[in-house]
Amino acid sequence: MDEKFEMSGLMLWPTTRCVLNAFSRRSKNKRDCENPQRLASETCFSEKEVKILHKLFKKLSCSIFKDGFIHKEEFQLALFRNSKMKNFFADRVFDLFDVKRNGVIGFGEFVRSLSIFHPDADTNDKVEFLFRLYDLRNRGYIGRQELKEMVVALLDESYLCLSDDYVEAIVDTTFQKVDIKGDGRIDPEEWKLFVAANPAVIRNMNLPYLKDLTPCAFPNFGLMSDEDDDSEIYGDINN
Known part of the structure; x- marks a missing residue:
């Protein structure tokens, strides 16, 4: 079997990367703004970059509901220019960014999740995030059916039509490579x-443009010009 298809069940799909690209190229109110110094200390971003990300975040979180949180509809609108557009991988990324599992993404969740895709982020964090992306049922392991669902979603997105037998072969080959214990599941250690x-x-x-983030990276939004007032963004939380 073609190596490309053998490994396809465990790759980060193009749409998933597109989702994150869009997040880093675009972007709640003050009540959800965590202290920028703390976010900078906990992520790969500098304090100034955190403030730039906040401007991006405001663009997203005010597009429909204007409540200071990114809702799934706003997420979809930013990615596809359509708030009703459904995409398997976009949904998965949204769910993982929604760390509190309350149906919305807060600013702290936004910054910490994006930081995982920073080129300087710890590799273990990247490995763990990708594992959780495939752990569709949040059981702590990747099951055979979950892998099959991911493969089918990729094929649908790529407008490829393969027989069910071929899809099963992809899944079987992948598990032979990864499921060292032979128990029909991929656990974090095997992953x-x-x-x-x-x-x-x-x-x-790795998203290269998250490194040395500057307002110039987002010309369409005129973000964080020299005239921007940080106090307008963060109010009293800088004190």
């Missing part, structure tokens, strides 16, 4: 070993 042997799996977990 880490697989990624260590196949680093290309997390290649798309």
